Amino acid sequence: MVKRKSPIKTFLFYFAIFSLVIFVVYPFAWMLSVSFRYDSDAFDSGIIPKRPTVNAYMELLGLKESIRDELSNEEKQLLDLIKDLPEEQQKPVLERIYSQRKKEAFPFLRFFLNSLLIAGLSSLVSVIISVFGAYAFSRIDFPGRGGVQKSVLLVYLFGGTILAVPLYQIFVKIGMTGSGSKGLISLFVIYLVQTLPVSLYMLGNYFRTIPETIEEAAIIDGSSRLGVITKIIIPLSLPAIITVFIYAFMIGWNEYLFASIFIRPYPQFYTLPVGLNEIFYSDHAIWTKMMAASVMTSIPVIILFMTMEKYLVGGLTAGGVKE
Amino acid sequence: MTFLNRYSPLKKKEAIFGWKLVSPTVILISVLILYPVFYNIYLSFFDVSLSIGSENKFVGLSNYINILKDSTFWRSFGTTVAFTLITVIGSILLGLGVALLMNKKFFGRTLVRALLLLPYVTPLIAIVFSWKYVLLPIDGPLTKFLTLFGFSSGMDIINDPNNSFIVVSIFNIWRNFPFIYLMILSKLQAINEDYYEAAEIDGANSWQKFLHITLPELYFVIGSVALLRGIWNFYKFDEVYLMSKFANTLPIYIYEKAFTGVPQQGVAAAIATLLFLFMMVIIGYYVRKVLKW
Numbered sequence: 001m002v003k004r005k006s007p008i009k010t011f012l013f014y015f016a017i018f019s020l021v022i023f024v025v026y027p028f029a030w031m032l033s034v035s036f037r038y039d040s041d042a043f044d045s046g047i048i049p050k051r052p053t054v055n056a057y058m059e060l061l062g063l064k065e066s067i068r069d070e071l072s073n074e075e076k077q078l079l080d081l082i083k084d085l086p087e088e089q090q091k092p093v094l095e096r097i098y099s100q101r102k103k104e105a106f107p108f109l110r111f112f113l114n115s116l117l118i119a120g121l122s123s124l125v126s127v128i129i130s131v132f133g134a135y136a137f138s139r140i141d142f143p144g145r146g147g148v149q150k151s152v153l154l155v156y157l158f159g160g161t162i163l164a165v166p167l168y169q170i171f172v173k174i175g176m177t178g179s180g181s182k183g184l185i186s187l188f189v190i191y192l193v194q195t196l197p198v199s200l201y202m203l204g205n206y207f208r209t210i211p212e213t214i215e216e217a218a219i220i221d222g223s224s225r226l227g228v229i230t231k232i233i234i235p236l237s238l239p240a241i242i243t244v245f246i247y248a249f250m251i252g253w254n255e256y257l258f259a260s261i262f263i264r265p266y267p268q269f270y271t272l273p274v275g276l277n278e279i280f281y282s283d284h285a286i287w288t289k290m291m292a293a294s295v296m297t298s299i300p301v302i303i304l305f306m307t308m309e310k311y312l313v314g315g316l317t318a319g320g321v322k323e
Numbered sequence: 324m325t326f327l328n329r330y331s332p333l334k335k336k337e338a339i340f341g342w343k344l345v346s347p348t349v350i351l352i353s354v355l356i357l358y359p360v361f362y363n364i365y366l367s368f369f370d371v372s373l374s375i376g377s378e379n380k381f382v383g384l385s386n387y388i389n390i391l392k393d394s395t396f397w398r399s400f401g402t403t404v405a406f407t408l409i410t411v412i413g414s415i416l417l418g419l420g421v422a423l424l425m426n427k428k429f430f431g432r433t434l435v436r437a438l439l440l441l442p443y444v445t446p447l448i449a450i451v452f453s454w455k456y457v458l459l460p461i462d463g464p465l466t467k468f469l470t471l472f473g474f475s476s477g478m479d480i481i482n483d484p485n486n487s488f489i490v491v492s493i494f495n496i497w498r499n500f501p502f503i504y505l506m507i508l509s510k511l512q513a514i515n516e517d518y519y520e521a522a523e524i525d526g527a528n529s530w531q532k533f534l535h536i537t538l539p540e541l542y543f544v545i546g547s548v549a550l551l552r553g554i555w556n557f558y559k560f561d562e563v564y565l566m567s568k569f570a571n572t573l574p575i576y577i578y579e580k581a582f583t584g585v586p587q588q589g590v591a592a593a594i595a596t597l598l599f600l601f602m603m604v605i606i607g608y609y610v611r612k613v614l615k616w
Contacts, residue, residue, distance in 0.1 A: 027457055028441060028445070030464060031450075031453035043462040133347070136341045136344035137345070151352065156554070158360060159554070160558070162599050163363070165366065165592045169366060189355065196352065254561070257561055260582075273565075287456060291452065294450075298449045309437065
């Protein structure tokens with residue numbers, strides 16, 4: 001049966017696709033566009049920048065001093081002026097200058113590195129723990145296996161909202177809230193446990209697709225169970241392991257709630273979501289820089305996704321998501 | 324480990340090895356998920372002190388009584404339920420529509436499929452800023468566009484307590500529909516073509532085929548994603564809070580009670596407990612009646 005499509009239907013179909021693409025891409029297009037502008041052009045109409053520049057990126061990466069840094073010459077003159085004044089009179093002026101400097105700081109690279117460290121470490125450890133756990137779930141018959149598996153899945157039902165207060169209280173009790181580095185360690189443990197269920201579930205599903213006969217042959221040849229895991233299971237499931245790592249990484253990279261609770265008092269230790277949000281509500285929010293920072297925050301994740309798209313989309317539908 | 328005695332020695336060794344492999348997982352999840360859930364219930368009966376050294380004061384049910392008498396709580400509760408319903412239904416309708424579109428072959432499909440994932444995979448903070456930019460009063464490009472349809476350009480849609488709820492809901496649908504579309508699409512592609520051919524022979528039109536074949540086949544997927552999204556959106560904090568501080572859903576109410584101003588963490592724990600109980604009842608009912616497990 002040959003069907004002839006009516007031109008109206010074809011037109012409507014492509015119109016729907018077109019509107020969908022606009023709907024999805026619209027904010028991203030503006031994000032990119034504004035990030036390539038000068039501060040004074042931030043609100044030009046028209047999506048193509050008239051005077052494209054990478055100014056905002058250079059400033060964020062510290063390759064170029066921002067106009068605000070240059071302004072500090074004025075402050076230097078001010079400093080010279082007050083040198084002869086008595087100390088009590090110097091103090092308020094100095095304080096004002098320092099607080100001004102603090103406000104103007106936009107330590108994007110520091111936020112970026114903090115995020116990279118915490119998201120990278122917690123997802124790495126999560127994947128390592130999960131490889132062994134998922135192997136036990138999929139291959140080894142031990143009493144209580146069903147119960148453990150179910151309680152891991154139950155975690156999907158507890159949002160961070162419910163855990164925020166008790167976790168905070170627990171970490172206060174064991175003295176893990178006094179400093180920024182302690183805050184980061186608390187976050188590391190929390191991200192680790194938040195990503196474990198996803199990793200275990202996805203890896204367990206993947207391991208079940210590997211034929212057991214390969215392992216049996218290795219065991220007959222005298223290999224230990226641990227040898228089987230490191231020499232057979234891990235190499236065979238490397239794409240799945242990387243996929244799981246990326247998902248776990250994204251959870252840490254995005255996380256705001258716990259980060260804002262545990263590291264809010266310590267700007268040195270801000271992760272990207274907390275740091276950028278704080279800047280947004282400070283005097284230092286300049287749209288071109290905010291957008292350039294947004295683009296650079298997205299780039300690692302989008303690159304990871306593009307390179308692993310085939311596996312990642314499979315992972316999405318296989319339940320590899322937790323929010 | 325006497326209960327292992329009914330196993331043969333080899334099996335026993337296996338079982339112990341299995342437990343060793345899962346022990347880090349079991350310890351972490353018990354200490355950092357299961358224990359806090361119960362500890363939260365415990366805290367909800369106390370006036371929780373924030374200074375180290377001073378004891379929490381037992382106050383019985385008074386946290387709960389205060390909450391239930393608080394009209395802000397009930398308004399927040401209503402907002403949260405409305406937010407969850409709107410976003411779940413909205414993102415499922417959109418996801419279903421997009422899945423049906425993307426199930427057809429057309430020029431440029433690979434590219435469109437890649438673009439469709441962007442809202443879901445891009446870091447939240449980045450897309451929040453770009454939404455805030457396009458919706459800025461007066462200067463925002465989307466605001467300018469909307470004035471063509473009679474919106475007043477001076478309105479700050481995001482930070483207006485009357486509208487922020489709508490913006491946050493649309494934002495949530497925009498961000499999460501790709502997840503639903505992917506789940507539905509993978510099921511669509513697994514439906515047996517024979518059903519459609521048989522229906523065509525019987526003279527069914529496309530609407531009848533959709534109603535009597537596609538939808539029943541999708542029932543279980545849609546039911547499951549609705550459950551997952553329902554749970555996640557009900558607890559949703561970051562997407563709402565980062566977008567607008569004026570969309571007063573319960574997770575934000577808890578956060579503000581617990582961590583801002585004069586913290587009342589006992590009260591926050593009580594709200595979280597109520598939220599949790601409510602969710603358990605709804606999930607239990609839903610799983611039995613809708614998913615028929």
